[in-house]
Amino acid sequence: MSTEVIVVGAGPTGLMLGCELALAGVRTLIVERRHAPQPNSRALTLHPRSIELMDLRGLAPRFLGHGRTAHGWHFAGLDTQLDFTALDTRHGYTLFIPQARTETLLEERARELGVEILRGHEVVGVHQDAEGVEVDVRGPEGEQTVRARYVVGCDGGRSSAREAAGVGFPGTDETMTGILGDFAIVDRNDPALQRARARGVLIVPLDGNITLFVCIDPARMRVSAHEPVTLDEFRSSLRSLCGSDCGIDEPRWLSRFGNATRLAERYRAGRILLAGDAAHIHFPAGGQGLNTGLQDAMNLGWKLAAEVHGWAPPGLLDSYDTERRPVGQAVTENTEVQTLLAELTLVDQYARPAAALRELIDELLGMEVVNRCLAGRVSALDTGYPPAGANADALIGRRMPDIGLTAAASNATRANELLLHGRFALLDFAGDEALRPAVETGWAERVNTVTVTQHDDHPELEGVTEVLVRPDGHVAWASRSSDTDARRTERTAALADWAGLSKDALPTPRSGA
Template structure:
């Protein structure tokens, strides 16, 4: 049986997308070039918005039991950290969890949902027509086959074979600087020595299994090409130059060199081929944002592609994926370039003194709560808000509500099925449906739409006035439609029942298809 979607790449983005599609009843096959799951982990963290996504699908406990939380994260490796704990989220922390474990947990969930995962399959090329995509695959035995699907999504990294085969440009800048990282089983440095390493710009991170990661940009080696292998001798020399000792490193489990090439796909969609994660954007790994925005790409794309396949998507819904996520990719590539510049200038002798002064100034600014929260909101992705073409509510007496496009706060709610029990918005999002919330009354009578949207919609109401009245952002709001990815599709302050009904029907039709489509899906 041909799958509805072939996802190329079994990294975090591809696995998350496979889960989202399968949750909506879409037949998914994930193919991966590598024969085995990688045990090395370039990424180490899940930021607050990524943990909210896991919470929305009931997966947060699995991840929390596998990692450890810290209340913030660094920005440009400045001494003052971003304070995620001050943000408006139940998940105001960074979860320290190596990428290999994140992939294992997502693969576990994907298999529970019936996703087929085939490793050792390399994409050689693809062609598409108006109904399907044909993908040429070569397996580990060298056998070449052609597989068909209604859509193909490239989640296959910065060198994406899918992106190249689809003819999508990858504009940006080439590598001009590289750093090195190493995971070591043995370090013989004292706490004071490790502190000195950190003070000299070396990132030192304890990992599970007794490993310690060192990340460093060596002024004498920062122009070495990323393809050049890193040796233990080079790592020791670099640490010695940085802080006067080699921190006693031995038994390297993984050594790698990484660069600052920064690129953004010219398009996220070409016909029936789409891109997500590193296939759509690459950048210097500043503040650990890459894996996280890949997960968020997948969450945005999953329900929209599923709606298209299941026949109820309104016109333009799938195109809104690029409209919403490409600006996010662009913002992150710009932000990481700024963070790298703050580090690079200190490594160039003629700029070192003013660069150090600039970093000192910026570190002082991070001590200002409003500045800290501004940057924390960006890095955590909690401040991500979409200016979607579907946000136009010009027919409404009040126009587009400022909440539209923002993430929905995880307030307490009740449902008609269990009016005496309290639940949360994110718990109601677990099936991947829309959630319609009536904040104007302690019953669902006025917010209950006709049954035509029932397969895609859960209705709820505020558990009590106290659940939201202390929130300035929700004060006066009478009704909210939350998308399956946790962003707000529509909100209104209207209290008149008939006007609200008219606006509600328009919002549901705009985002969830016409009543006839909803009924037949």
């Protein structure tokens, strides 16, 4: 069988995208230059929206079984934490889980779904034409060329796919760096550990008695991210920050990271698309990078599958760029704000005004409305996609609340369970007996239709008679009309706009399209 989509990069974004495409029946190949999965901790957190996405596909228990939760999270390292429990979600917490474990779990799922993963192979050329994309791949046995209908670059900040597509990557170079490392030996009884935390050092116990340290040393924060980190440097930086090296030894991994911030000029160039770090890079403030990449993949997967299968409405695939690029821009902007707060604190000449600024923002975070606003942004629970039309219902574009429900002809007990197979869900709150057969006649393979009785208290759903939920959990269309005929007309238009023409109206797919 021929490959329909090639994903470049087997990091969290590429693996998540592979899962989504395969779930939708797309033949997918992931090409990865590394010979083995990521062994290091790297990114450490899954935020509430990312856990919701896993929940939408029935994967949340896998991840929760390999991490630990914390109900608060930080903004720029300030004392007053963001309260995720105050947000409208069943997953009001951060999940601490090393990136290595996240990749392992996603790779297991991808292989279950039949995704082919080609490790130890580097993409050295990408060439697109009107009918598809050719990818030149170099591996242990030499070079080969693989052809697919689309290519998605999930291959990081120096993306070869982005370069081949000719997509610009404007932004700012690094002005500050920090260091991180996984250590097998740490003096856990050293009181300096608490002093280190008070000086902004992140210290996280991991599986296998490994401890992650992350810090920014004012004396070393202008060192290039390309300069290797040594154990002696790490010890020296800890001593300068807290008076002790905390007994660190036997490093398993050392790295330096910077605050270079860039955003791709567009996320699609013909048959080449970009996601994750290939589309946006920034300082790891708030741990948002990996999470944003996973959310890119969830938005793109079903749209690209629709295009491959030939039922995508006009403009659906382009909506990936129009919906996700503004999110990438918002993330780069809030990480720049957090980085600036950290940097000003570390520079002696700004110490006093920086401390006053941090105290002011910390005080503001104590206000519920401010805390909820920033918690929504960092957790990505406030991510919504602007609806078309000035009179669109307020629900459209927002996350569908994971309401508890009773449902006829369904075993689902809550809304998220209706999306396990990556199809649309049409929720009928009006008890319209003619709805299900009408929808199944044209869209049965793409839309699950369920008559439900909501039993959770969600004021935003008051008066709603029907809701069409996208495969990524966002609301595509909602109606509050009690007029059955008017609602039928609106519904048919919404289904055509989002789930394509009914199967009887679809053209025969072209074999090479």
